[in-house]
Amino acid sequence: MSQKQLHSIEELDEFVAKNGKKLLFKHSTICPISTSAYEEFQTYLQDNQVESAVILVREDRPVSNAVADRFSIKHESPQIFLLEDGEVKWHTSHWKITKDAISQALNV
Template sequence: MAIKQLTSTEDMNQFVQQSGRHLLLKHSTTCPISAKAHEEFQAFVEETNTSAAIVFVIENRPVSNQIAEDFGIKHESPQVFLIEDGKVRWNTSHWKIKKTSLKEAMSE
């Protein structure tokens, strides 16, 4: 399943409001930690065919800010959210974004 790039708050709202479980990654294209997290995220999504989206935080700052505001979770980058039926069920950031942590979160 392809990772959807969210470039507007409308895109983000549509993605979040889908039923079921989805992963959302906030990614900085200038950060080496974020680059590694992106690799782990992408590998997990490809292996599991999980519904997923990505926000490039520098290029799409308003979307990134809206996520922090809507979810009431302090912005970090990289940062990943497990969203289920419009609500964040789990999130983590930085070096904790690994295929194993994503697998554990999705299986809870």
């Protein structure tokens, strides 16, 4: 399953509207903590088929801000969201983003 990079509010709307469980990752390409969390995210995706998307927070700031506004969840980076039926079912950030944490969230 391919991972999409979201560059616009329209792409975000389209991704959120899709049925089923999906992961949304907010990534800062200049932050070592974000790089570590992104690697955990990628490791999870290698072994599991789940729809996913990434927002690069510096490059696509309006899209990143729209996530915080839409779901009323304070922006952090790195940050991951489990979405289902247009709602956030789980989210976490920083060092709490691990392959095991993602796996547990998806298997609840």
